[in-house]
Amino acid sequence: MSQEWNIKSRGHVCSLCKESLTDHAPVVSALKETETGYERFDCHPQCWKNTPRDWEPFSVWDGVYNAPVKEEKKEALKKEDAGSLIRRLVTLDDPAMKNVVYVLAVMLERSRIFVERDAKEQEDGTIRRVYEDRKSGDTFVILDPRIRLENLAEVQAQVVALLSGTKTLGEVAQEEQQEENAGGGEDGTGEAQASVPAAD
Numbered sequence: 001m002s003q004e005w006n007i008k009s010r011g012h013v014c015s016l017c018k019e020s021l022t023d024h025a026p027v028v029s030a031l032k033e034t035e036t037g038y039e040r041f042d043c044h045p046q047c048w049k050n051t052p053r054d055w056e057p058f059s060v061w062d063g064v065y066n067a068p069v070k071e072e073k074k075e076a077l078k079k080e081d082a083g084s085l086i087r088r089l090v091t092l093d094d095p096a097m098k099n100v101v102y103v104l105a106v107m108l109e110r111s112r113i114f115v116e117r118d119a120k121e122q123e124d125g126t127i128r129r130v131y132e133d134r135k136s137g138d139t140f141v142i143l144d145p146r147i148r149l150e151n152l153a154e155v156q157a158q159v160v161a162l163l164s165g166t167k168t169l170g171e172v173a174q175e176e177q178q179e180e181n182a183g184g185g186e187d188g189t190g191e192a193q194a195s196v197p198a199a200d
């Protein structure tokens with residue numbers, strides 16, 4: 001599978017029995033890896049438990065289904081922006097932006113907008129992390145590129161520049177591309193995530 005990240009919206013009917021999901025009731029969510037990405041399941045817990053299946057989920061977690069609500073007042077503009085920026089980037093699916101996408105996801109998690117549901121280590125040592133938007137229930141499968149500590153400040157500066165509008169996506173993608181060409185692939189020393197700030 002070539003895709004490094006992916007976005008899946010939460011369903012509003014049970015993927016198995018096709019009946020509506022109940023507001024505020026428990027729901028089992030699962031991701032199934034397919035040749036083109038991921039298929040998402042949202043199910044009544046009893047349907048998930050009682051329906052036989054011949055496949056292993058990439059990821060499965062328990063959550064609570066919240067029916068969609070109308071958008072509330074526009075407070076926390078910056079948080080909204082981080083959320084819409086990551087959606088835009090995930091849709092673009094540009095490998096040059098993988099560091100930026102990951103730092104954004106961590107920032108959203110620190111701000112309690114995202115919750116991490118799962119982490120799967122890949123054969124090449126990278127990690128795919130499953131994040132869920134607490135409010136909308138959308139799921140993001142994000143590649144954790146194991147950013148090296150000495151590169152983290154630069155990536156954070158790019159994210160801030162994107163959020164404040166001082167740089168365009170094209171400019172940042174170009175910087176990242178140059179970095180990639182210059183940097184080589186030596187192994188990182190140490191995980192950098194501890195110093196990623198929250199998005200607020």
Ligand SMILES: [Zn+2]
Pocket residue numbers: 014015016017018019043044047
């Ligand atoms: Zn069901």
